[in-house]
Amino acid sequence: MTRRKTSGGRLFCADRSGTETANEKDEVFRVCLFANKQSRKTAETGCMYTGREEESEMQAIRVENLSKTFRVKRKEKGMRGSVKAIFHPQTEEIHAVNGVSFSVEEGEMLAFIGPNGAGKSTTIKMLTGILYPDGGRVEVLGVDPTKKRRQLAYQIGTVFGQKEQLWTHLTPYDNFRFFGAIYDLTERETEARIGELSERFALKEFIDTPVRNLSLGQRIRCEMVAALIHKPKVLFLDEPTIGLDPVVKENVRELIRQMNREERTTIFLTSHDVGDIEKLCRRIIIVNDGQIVLDDSVEHLKSHYPNEHAADIGTHEREQEAAGSGDSSDVSLEDIIVEIYRSQGEN
Amino acid sequence: MNRLAKQDGIVRCMPWRKYTVIYRSVLLENLQYAANIAVGFFSYAVFIYTFIMLWGYMYQTPGELIAGYTKEQMIWYVMMTEMIWFGSSAASVAREVSTDIRGGNIAYLMNKPYHYTLYVLAKYTGGWSIRLPMYAMLAVVIGTALVGPLPRFPLAAVPAMALCVVLGLTINAVLKMCISLFSFWIEDATPFQWLYDKLLLIVGTMFPVEIFPETLQPLFKLTPIYTVCYGPAKLIVDFSPEKCVEILAVQAVYLLAGCGLMFLIYGRGVKKLYVNGG
Numbered sequence: 001m002t003r004r005k006t007s008g009g010r011l012f013c014a015d016r017s018g019t020e021t022a023n024e025k026d027e028v029f030r031v032c033l034f035a036n037k038q039s040r041k042t043a044e045t046g047c048m049y050t051g052r053e054e055e056s057e058m059q060a061i062r063v064e065n066l067s068k069t070f071r072v073k074r075k076e077k078g079m080r081g082s083v084k085a086i087f088h089p090q091t092e093e094i095h096a097v098n099g100v101s102f103s104v105e106e107g108e109m110l111a112f113i114g115p116n117g118a119g120k121s122t123t124i125k126m127l128t129g130i131l132y133p134d135g136g137r138v139e140v141l142g143v144d145p146t147k148k149r150r151q152l153a154y155q156i157g158t159v160f161g162q163k164e165q166l167w168t169h170l171t172p173y174d175n176f177r178f179f180g181a182i183y184d185l186t187e188r189e190t191e192a193r194i195g196e197l198s199e200r201f202a203l204k205e206f207i208d209t210p211v212r213n214l215s216l217g218q219r220i221r222c223e224m225v226a227a228l229i230h231k232p233k234v235l236f237l238d239e240p241t242i243g244l245d246p247v248v249k250e251n252v253r254e255l256i257r258q259m260n261r262e263e264r265t266t267i268f269l270t271s272h273d274v275g276d277i278e279k280l281c282r283r284i285i286i287v288n289d290g291q292i293v294l295d296d297s298v299e300h301l302k303s304h305y306p307n308e309h310a311a312d313i314g315t316h317e318r319e320q321e322a323a324g325s326g327d328s329s330d331v332s333l334e335d336i337i338v339e340i341y342r343s344q345g346e347n
Numbered sequence: 348m349n350r351l352a353k354q355d356g357i358v359r360c361m362p363w364r365k366y367t368v369i370y371r372s373v374l375l376e377n378l379q380y381a382a383n384i385a386v387g388f389f390s391y392a393v394f395i396y397t398f399i400m401l402w403g404y405m406y407q408t409p410g411e412l413i414a415g416y417t418k419e420q421m422i423w424y425v426m427m428t429e430m431i432w433f434g435s436s437a438a439s440v441a442r443e444v445s446t447d448i449r450g451g452n453i454a455y456l457m458n459k460p461y462h463y464t465l466y467v468l469a470k471y472t473g474g475w476s477i478r479l480p481m482y483a484m485l486a487v488v489i490g491t492a493l494v495g496p497l498p499r500f501p502l503a504a505v506p507a508m509a510l511c512v513v514l515g516l517t518i519n520a521v522l523k524m525c526i527s528l529f530s531f532w533i534e535d536a537t538p539f540q541w542l543y544d545k546l547l548l549i550v551g552t553m554f555p556v557e558i559f560p561e562t563l564q565p566l567f568k569l570t571p572i573y574t575v576c577y578g579p580a581k582l583i584v585d586f587s588p589e590k591c592v593e594i595l596a597v598q599a600v601y602l603l604a605g606c607g608l609m610f611l612i613y614g615r616g617v618k619k620l621y622v623n624g625g
Contacts, residue, residue: 070621128458132618153460163455169376181368182459 059139060234060266061104061127066136068097068122068290096122098290099136106233109260109267111277111298114287115341120270123287124236127268128158141233154183157232159223161239168212172203172222175211176229183230190229197225201255217248224255234266235259241273253279274334286337288344298333305336365461366469373473384478388485391433395489398425398553414557420584421555422494427580428552430486434479435516437523440471441540444527449534453620464524464613471520479516497584504586511579511591514598519547519575521605528609531616543571551576574601 074092075085097119104110114120125131126138129145129152138145143152158165166175173194180190198207201221206214211222220240227235237256241249257280259265269281277284277298284301286294294301377384399422406418413421444467447453456463490496526543529536550556551572556564567573578594 125454130454130457131620149457150460150462153458156458158455158458160455163452165455167372167376169379170372174372174375178368178372182365182461184365184460 058106059103060106060108060141061102061268062137062139063103063123063127064101064137066097066100066123066126066138067095067134068119068126068131069134070094070096095290097126097133100287100290100292101136102285102292102295104266104268106266107260107264108283109256109281110269111281111284112268112270112287113272113277113284113337114293115344118287119290120287121238122290124158124238124268124270128152128156128236154230155232156234156236157227157230158236159220159227159238159240161220161223161237161242163238164211164219164223166211166219166222166226169210171208171210172198172214172225173207175222175226179226179229185230193229193231194225197228200258201225217244217251220244220248220252221255224252228259228265231263232265234268237267237269237271239271239273240269241271241276249273249275250279256280274332274337278333286340288341293344294340301336302331302333305340366465369461369466369469370473370476373470374476377474377477381477381481384481387433388482391429391482391485392489394429395422395426395486396493398422398429399493414555416555416557416584417498419494419497423490423497423584424555424580425553426486426490426494427583428576430479430482431512431515431576431579432548432552434482435475435519436478437471437516437519438540438544439474440467440520441523441527441536443467443470444524445530445536445540448527448530448616448620457617462610462613463617464528464609467524468517468520472517475516479512501586504588504591507591507595508579508583508586511582511594511598514595514602515575515579518571518598518601518605521602521609522571522575525605525609525612528612528616531612531619546570547572547576551580555581571601574598 070093071091072094073085074090075081100119100123112120112123122131126133127140127145129149132146140152141155143155145152166172167178170178176194176197177187177190180187180193185193198204201224203218203221203225206218211219214222224240240256241252244252253276256267260267267280269276271277282297282299284294284296284298285292402418402421402425405413406421410417416424447456453463456466459466523540523543526539527536529539550559550567550570556567556572556577559567567577574594574597578597582591582594
């Protein structure tokens with residue numbers, strides 16, 4: 001597999017559907033910065049690609065043209081509408097995910113973000129085999145989640161900040177033993193892993209307290225240990241720090257970093273907290289209306305986007321500051337993301 | 348050691364081990380609520396007392412038979428079927444599956460390396476393992492005190508009776524789960540659950556099948572009534588080895604067919620899963 005490499009590690013591709021073979025296209029990452037839908041169309045034929053230099057690295061996640069459409073019931077308002085819906089049910093098709101393609105390297109920490117209803121969770125659910133795609137192809141660790149969901153489950157972990165996976169009436173210790181058995185670990189393996197993780201996540205104080213009596217921060221740490229008990233190669237984190245205070249948030253982030261560093265766990269993170277993205281991920285994918293509107297490195301986004309869209313970003317005061325100083329370096333990632341969301345909304 | 352083989356670097360253990368652990372976890376959880384279960388005793392006692400009064404009025408002379416049952420057998424029959432009904436709380440299975448599918452919670456359960464339906468069954472079994480023995484003890488106390496012990500009750504056959512009851516409970520849960528799994532296609536499977544429950548309650552639970560017209564009896568015996576409540580309760584009040592073998596055989600057929608149907612519906616339905624938000 002060949003990759004054209006520039007000094008900056010970025011590739012520019014004149015025509016996506018041109019002479020490259022399908023495999024070559026698979027190997028390159030799209031880094032299309034779309035300011036609006038018009039430029040998105042342009043990007044289909046002349047977008048900027050970037051390649052990763054590590055040719056030997058394996059791809060943990062590979063997604064091609066992924067699509068999912070939901071049929072949602074529609075009802076006119078009032079009693080009349082309710083009666084009418086019985087005899088003439090009306091449905092509407094919602095394209096939750098629409099032709100999404102990307103890949104994630106092993107050991108990479110990726111932020112997959114977007115406004116509410118953008119298609120993030122639907123994508124995660126297809127990646128974990130919960131939802132069946134209507135079109136396209138998914139591979140996680142070389143496994144098709146739709147065909148071998150349970151086989152894949154042994155190799156991935158999930159943490160949903162808004163959803164408890166632990167059994168609340170049991171203690172964290174009993175929960176971990178439970179999850180160890182679920183993932184077919186022997187008792188000795190489970191005990192060893194509990195010991196290792198409880199030390200790393202500092203659980204010793206409350207490991208024998210029923211989960212229902214734990215604080216949110218303690219619970220999230222336990223959720224993460226439960227998700228890691230079987231040493232997953234890919235960890236899907238959906239809002240892992242939601243509702244946590246800044247200190248606990250920072251602790252959780254450090255633990256995620258540590259885990260990524262020491263166990264080379266691939267992290268697929270969705271979060272509305274820009275701090276999570278900024279402090280954990282090097283790469284960011286923004287989705288909106290079921291499509292990828294941006295796939296870039298966090299660093300590149302922060303350094304280039306403000307210059308290209310200085311007038312659009314941030315509050316009126318920030319615009320004035322930027323105009324006055326001509327320096328866009330103080331534009332926060334949050335402002336950039338908000339602007340991208342807004343520009344997508346307008347379009 | 349439960350291990351089977353090592354595949355893809357992952358040690359696979361005997362598949363039932365994880366379901367045993369789920370069962371044990373629910374058992375641990377429910378043990379904390381044993382006192383709450385005892386609150387339900389009041390409803391059971393009122394129900395049984397009403398039936399004792401009712402059948403006491405119906406049986407006017409000692410030794411009289413109604414549909415082949417003595418008064419003691421009839422009341423013990425009702426006590427046993429009600430014990431199964433109260434002690435199993437099979438409605439929880441239906442409720443859990445329907446809620447999981449409609450509310451989207453199933454998404455968080457499906458991404459674990461177990462089969463969702465067996466997970467629910469293991470949880471359900473863990474639930475009744477505490478509740479049913481408690482109701483059984485209550486039934487024995489009430490029955491012995493107010494009706495008297497069953498004449499010629501074969502103590503040696505208790506394990507066979509228990510097996511029939513357990514299989515009946517499992518079949519009931521599997522069938523109720525099959526109905527709930529239709530929530531993948533229809534918005535609410537509750538009306539179908541209601542019909543099924545009422546059929547079991549009226550035909551098999553409150554009254555034995557023999558009470559109904561003879562022409563309907565063979566039909567009823569083909570339905571789950573025979574395997575879920577009528578069969579096990581009949582065996583307790585009027586045990587015979589032949590009847591036991593017959594009931595166990597029919598239960599085995601029902602269980603295999605029911606599980607096959609359950610896996611089929613789940614396999615098809617899960618592709619229709621609609622989970623939004625998050």
